[in-house]
Structure formats: structure tokens, C-alpha cells
Amino acid sequence: MIVGIDLGTTNSAAAIFENGETRLIPNALGDLLTPSAVAILPDGTTLVGKPALNHWVLKPAEAVTSFKRFIGTNRTIKIGRYAFKAEDLSAIVLRSLKEDIESATGREVTEAVITVPAYFNDKQRKATRRAGELAGLKVARLLNEPTAAALAFGIADKEDREPFLVFDLGGGTFDVSIVEMFDAIVEVRASSGDNRLGGDDFTNAIVAHWTQKHDFPSDVRRNLLDARLFQVADMARRILTDQPEASVRLTLPERQFDLSISADEFEGLSTSLLARLRDPILRSLRDSNLRIEALSDIVLVGGATRMPIIRKAITKMFGRFPNHLVHPDHAVAIGAAIQAGLVARNAALDEVRLTDICPFTLGIEVTEHDSHGRLRAGLFSPIISRNSPTPISRTNSYSSMSDNQTHIKLNIYQGESREVANNILLGTMEFPIPKKPAGQVSIDCRFTYDSSGLLDVDVTIPETGETRSMLIADDSETLTAEQIEERREQLAALKTHPRDVAENQYVVGWAARLYEEFIDERREHIGRMLLHFEGVLETQDPRAIEEARGAMTTALQEIEQDQRL
């Protein structure tokens, strides 16, 4: 079975397409959204989702969140005794989602469509695809998140739509796409974004504000302070969605702080972040040559668009209210499920087609003679321009620079700047060429950008007739099939709780966290409840356990409300 998965910075979700409609699949805890968090206990048990988030607040050294920001890099993240790259952690989350779907539907999940931010570069995309393979999934397609949301928005009624703008502000990334629909063909016209702008940045703004205002103790372990501060700041940010003021309590070992922030203060803190929203939108408008009046809708995607400051900024920028028809947390997973249906050639989607675009220019580094005959190195020669419809294949010819040159080194860049120093290096390719006078050896460089946004580079030397295919020559990322299989097995060997136990363990973990966060008589109360619940668990009576769990959940929820003063 093929499924659609939204692998987000903060939350992930999975959905399937069957019987002509999409359906989000709940996880073991019954939630539609699974937080993208992984924790590994000292005994090797792996927690994913809400339990991992709980554990992160308790013991930040043994857990990690928001690792999507590091995917595509070599950065290793230490969790307890283990060290993982971001793609391994994503693979753990994907595997957990895979098991949730298999248990909920009773069918085996073999393939998936996984979403990525539209502005993800080639390395990040390849790493995401590897994460899927490490989880035992065949990644049929990588789908851009705003395109997925556009699919979810447009396919609902299959009406023609004049160009509309998808504003996707997630936990860690910001994407803008302008999409139109005609005759059940969903066509992306332009895409832009910022890979370093998301809800987390707004939370960090609050953290910075409090750090400045209060004197937090320096003897507390750094990561514990950071984790707890981030958690309460995030909570405060969410409270500000509905209320003009948020007050929370930060509990550290032996100390407590009462922190508060008002909506106005928050607005003041966020001005520089809000200002960064404008450029990607302007670029997309310019690329599709549309004025804001020509847009038929503004579609909001991503939990962070619930923030009133974002809603206000959008209203100010576009002069109208945005559209609330799609569920900001679910739209991307629903779109991924629709694309999964398209890949599986589901009959209900017979008339539907989706065409996407490449959101940035791809090319290589060249040296050119300027108008005075001098050589200028480090210039960017674009081969595929941005907003080209995908799939696309383009070839350019280049020639050697100096006499008797033996090798050509091809640096592949992505970006818009004339100078490669301002662009992103995707990879390098070096190969020998026949020795000839300068300019007499020419090479044909072909870039193929497929609908998943993955780049293939082929270089042909017409003289010798040989062709080389590009493998990104970044050693840590070239994994052979055996290596991938090996690592997949390693990840699969991580222990997890059996499913029937997971819910109970989650409640226990939650209680444990709150136990740490409170002092005084509430802590004792939680301790007593926990003891009682563990006793019920020992009886192994399913009905009693379920009842006790329900009561415990309600009680813990009430107590958590109290954390906000």
C-alpha cells in the first residue's frame, strides 16, 4: 500500500487515499499528529512522538526535537550513548508512523510519498529520501509542502481556480507557492521560501526576551534550561493565540520562575521575523507576474499561521482576509495522500494532473572573459532557471580554460546570484579530459530535474564519446545499497514499547514529567496517582487499566492547566 506522509519540523502526520477520499491515520495514542521527537532511554528503548517530547523536558540529553533543520547536513546529534544524523532520526519517526498505519489498517505499507519544503535543496531532498529508505519505505515521490496543500485545497471540489497563494509557515520553514487549477490540472507557477524561518523562531524570540529580562541560574545544566525554557515559551506562544496575555511557570531544580508576556510585547519582538515574510512572497509574485488583486485566495498552512501576528501581517500585506477552508495542520498530509493516489493511478483521480516547478536556479561555476578580455572566475552559469516546470532536462556546452588542461572540475551550485560565492554548493564532479589547446575540448553538461526535485547531472565529452553521471562527491552521503540496508537494520533493532503498552507508558511518562515540574502538595498528589496507576498496571486487567488510564489522563490535564497561572 502506498501512503502520504507529512514529515514536519514539529509534527508529522500520515494519510491514505481510499474509496475516493483521503483519511488521516491516528497513531498509537489516537492522535492524528505525531510530534517529530525521538528519545532513547538508557536501556535502549526508543520513544517517538509525545512520549519523546515528555522525556525531552525531563532529560533533554536523551531526546531531540526539531531535527529537520539539520537534515542534509553531516551534523551528528548525540542522544544518550547514541549518535545519529538527522536522516536517521527522521527514519525512526517514519518507521513509527509506518507501524501505526499498518496496525490501524491491517495492510502492509511498502511505498510512501513524503513531503519536503519547496525550498529544500538537492542534498536535503536526497537525505529525506534516504530517511524513507532507512525506514523500509520505497519513496515513490517527494512532494513540495505548499503543492501538497494546494492539492488538498483544490481537489476538494475540482473547480477551476484562478491563481491562489499558499502561505506555509511551519515549525522550521516558510514556503510560498502560487498555484492555479484548470480542468483538474493543478499547476504551480512560482515557489519561494526561507528555510530558516518558522514557528520555532518566534518561540526563540520569546526565550531571548525572557533570558534578557530574568537572571536564570548559571549552575543549571545548559540543555536542561534551554529545553524547559523552550517548552514554556512555546506554551506561552500558543496561549497568546487566544488571550492577550500569557503567564507560565518555569520549574528548574529547586527554583521556579513566573514568566509572562503580552500580545503587544510579542508583536514588538517579532518585527524582524515578520519583515522576512515579505521577500519570498514578493519574489513569487514577480516570477508569476501577478498583482495581489489577481490572487483568488490566500491559503494558510502550518500551525504557526494560527498566530494573530501572522494573520495580521497577512491581512496587511494582501489587503484581505486569508482563506480558512483547509485545516492548517492536516492539509499537507492530505495532499501527500492525494499524490500517493495519483502515483497508484487510483481511478477516482483519473482526470487529475499535477505539474510542479523548480524553485531555484541550478547551474555550474564558470570562468568568463569580461569585456576587457580579463578572466573572471567564480561566476555562475545557470542551466535550469528557477520556476521551470518539472520534469525538465537542459544541456549546456562548456569548454576547457587552459592549454593542456587534464581535468575539469565541475562545481554544481544552486541559487540566484551571479557569483557562486553567494550560492549553495550542491556537489562537485571531477573527470579527466583529453589534452588539447584551450577552448578546444568541449563538454556537454546535462541537468535533469525530476518531479521529486532531485537533480541528476550527466556530462558528455563529445570528442571521446564518454558520459559520466554525477554522484554527489560528498563521501558521507554516498551510501551503497548494502550500507543503507545495514543501517536500516541497525535502526530497526532499536527497541520500542509494544503497542498495547505504549499508551500506558505515555501516561506514566507524562506524570513523571509533571512530577518534576511541580513542587509542593501537587507533586505529592501526582506521586500518589502514579503509584496507584502502576499498581493497576500490575493487575493486567485490561478494563481496569483503561479506566484508570482515563482517570489519570483527565487529572493530569487539569494539573497541566495549572502550570499556567
Next chain:
Amino acid sequence: MSTTHWPWTILQIAPTEDRKAIREAYSRLLKALDHEAETEAYMDLRHARDAALSGEFLHPHAPDIDEDDFGLGDPLPEGSEPASVDTAPALTEPEEKPVFTVAYDDDDDRRFRRMADLLLDDGELTPEEAGELDGHLDALFADERMADLGHYARVEGWLAELLADRYPRGAALFPKVAAYFHWADRTHELGVHPAIPWLFNAHEGESLLRELNTPGHAYHREWIELAKGKPQGMLWTRGIDKPRMGNLIATIRRDYPWLEQEHWQPELVARWEKKAAGGNVKGPGVWTWIGLSIFALSMLSQIVDDDRSGVDHNPAALAAVEAANADKHIASFIASFPNAAADGRSLETLRARSPKSFSTLQRSANMPESLTEEAGRAMMRDIADIYYLIIDNLPYEAQVADARFRAAEIGRLREQPQACADFIRNPRIFLRQSRNIDDISPDYRYRMFSVVHDEYDDREWPLVHKQATIPGDVIGKLIKRSGVPEQRVRDVLSGRSASEADICRTIGSFYELLTEIPAMEAGKILPAFL
């Protein structure tokens, strides 16, 4: 003369500003493609659609949009200062002001403006205006600033746009301008102004239209028939040759699709196509025929009285002479087949066994005695027509034998993919056109004649329902035999768009295979193809 009229030929519509029509054409073609697998085809289609929508292939550039913010407001709340943006990448490169390498004065300005005014008006150019424009052009071309490349390129682009904007207003000037700038050699260059190839197409189109509308042209009558219905002054359209009409329709369809859509009457074309395919077309009604025949009879008496050639104009005698001529033609036609006499096929046997085909042959052989070759060809065309009509209903051995012949023909036509594909798609139509029937081997021709002679009797010939699926192993053998990759073979078999060479090779191999498959299976698969 097969010039392309890109992007309209790719979209398969006439040049239009109607965005909806362009998008509908794109939608239709996109859904017929697997755009993710067929990258090249998708790129071509998308490129053509974007070009069509941009309007540049109809009109020159729209004025540039001046605003740089498209109305987008400021996201910051009132009163806040725009804080320094930390990681904002440089989006716009600094614009360069255009620098002219030559100097222009007021006279030049006035001249350019005058020329633009003259060319951008509606309607036809008057002789004075044309003369004035001519003078301006001469002055421009003789100017020594033309040696400067920048000026040359600017004037070239500007003239191309002007001429294209209100074409055919500037049509008379086009040859002169094209000659000066050597556009004829450069029209296919990359980087040439898009209006230039467009102008060539339009010019050719205009001259073609003019030629077709001139009474002396070879296809004038057929053209008028299609464009207006009847040539003026004629009561009915006699003397319009079906093959010529078919030829005209096919040529225009293939090379000048925009002519088709702007100037044809589609109902008339449909009627002619039906006629060419041998169907029955509702002609003039009963009362029209009665009126016409009364008129004809009254005219006939005049003709009969006007006795100049010395021949007896008695209608019955005329008919008898014509019948005798026809019989002579038929006899010599049959005699042209060396094996006919040995197999016992002659005029009498034909008349006895297949009266229907005999009367058909009589009609087409109804020509003066001298035109033996023409008569022979016309008769052979009719034989082929009947043959392909009845082949579907004959027993499978006949069909398999026919397949063998077809395979041989396809093998011989392999060098001409277009002809080969036409023959495969619809052999009846193909053989009715021009002299294609002459290219068929004598053995096949005799075969057709024998089959018609033996089988075409008076029974009812039902239409065969053309539906059959090709089993997988046959497809496998087909792929191996023809050497065409699987996807393209499937395209050919399912009727999706495929290149002529592919159709040729696939179907040719299919017919070869047919003779090797056991009879039962062949009988099931054949109807899909004949």
C-alpha cells in the same frame, strides 16, 4: 512546403488570444501524456503553451510593468520600525540603464513615430501611404548608422514587431525588409526576434490564400467548395474530383492548421470526407432533383439541336457508346492481369459473379477511349475501395493472406514513414489519393481484384465491430520482432500518438507475426487491425 507554425502546431489549434482555448488544448494534450515519464514531450508542450499564452506570438511585447511591488503591502504593524533584516538575500540585481551607441535627433524621432503611426493603423494601406513608407524605409536603410550593430539590431526588432502587429497591413513591405536583413537565412536562428518566423509564416499564409482564391489555381474549385460551399454561378458541384479534394484537405490539415480553422466550413469538410470514404451523403432533396432534371432535359434539347461534332447526340445512343467504351476499358483492365485468363476471370465472369462491382467499374471506366491509363487507375482504386470494405467480413484465411501482402507493402514503404503510416491507418483513403495505387505491387493488385471478383456478391455486408485485445505474449513477440521499445509499442496499439516510423515498424511486424500465429488466435486479434 511544410513549414511549422510553432507554437500553434504543437497545441493543435489556430493562433488565438483566447486563453481558455489555449489552456483547454494544453489540458487535452497533457492528459494524453505521462508527463513525468516523457520529459521531452512535456517540455515541448509546456514551452509551447507558455509561449502561446504570452501573446508574443500574436502581438509584440506588452509594455513592461513599472511597479516593483505588485501592490504587496508592508507586513509590519503600524508604528514599528523596520528592524534590520538579518538573512535577507539580495533579490534584485542593480538595473543597467540602456546606453545607446549612436545619437538620435528629432528628425529620427519624427520619422520613427511617423512610420509607427502608419503601420499601426487598421485596414489597408493606401498607395500614398505605401509610397511614403517606402521612402522612409529607403532612408533608414541608406543611413550610415546601420553599420553600428546596436542600431541595426534595434531597427530590425522594431520593424519586425511593427510589421507583425497589424499584419497584413504591412505585407507589401515585408519582402523588402526581409531582403535587407537577410531574414530568410536567419529565420531559424536561436535568438532571432520571434516576430520574424511568425512573419514568414503569415506571409506564406497570405500568399497561399491569395493563390487559392484566384480562379486559375489548380485547387481553386476545391478550395471554394470548402470555404464557401459552391463556386458562384454554379448550380451544382460537378467536376470536383474526390481524390483531389482529399489531397487538399490532407495537405491543409497537415501544414496549415490555422487555415483550416479560420477559413473552412467544418460541415462542408465533413461532408466531403464522408463522400471520400464512400459513405452516403444526403444530397439535394427530391424536389431539387426533379427541378434539375426538368431543367437538364430542356437544356438537352438545345444541345441536341446544336449539332457540331457530327456525333449522334441521341441520349440512348450516347449511353450505348459510353457503355461500349466502359466495357472496352474493363476488358483491357482485366487483361492487364497476366494470370486472369488462366484463373478463368474475365469480363463475363465478373458480370455474372459480381454484378455490383461490375456496375461500379462501369461507372468509373466511363471515359473516352483514349484514356486507358486513367480508366485503369480509376478502376483499380474502386477495386481497392471495395476490397477494404469487405475484407473484415471474409474468413480468416483471407485476412491472414491479406496481412501477408500488407506486410510486404509496409516493408516497401518503410523509407517513407508518412506514407507508411497513412497506409496503415486507413488503406482505403490512402489508396484513393493521387497515384498511390500505382505503387502497390501487381501481385497485391491482382489479389484484390480476385477477391472482389469472387466474393463481392449481392449479400448484405455488415459493419464489423472493431474491438479486440492483444494478448501479452503477442505483444512480447512484437516488441522483439519490431525492435521498438515496449512503451511505444503500447502507444501504437492503443491508438495514442506515436511517430510514423514507430507505427510503420510495429504494424509491419504485426502483420508478419500474424501469419505465424495459430489460426484461432489470429481470428480473435485481427478485427482490431483491419
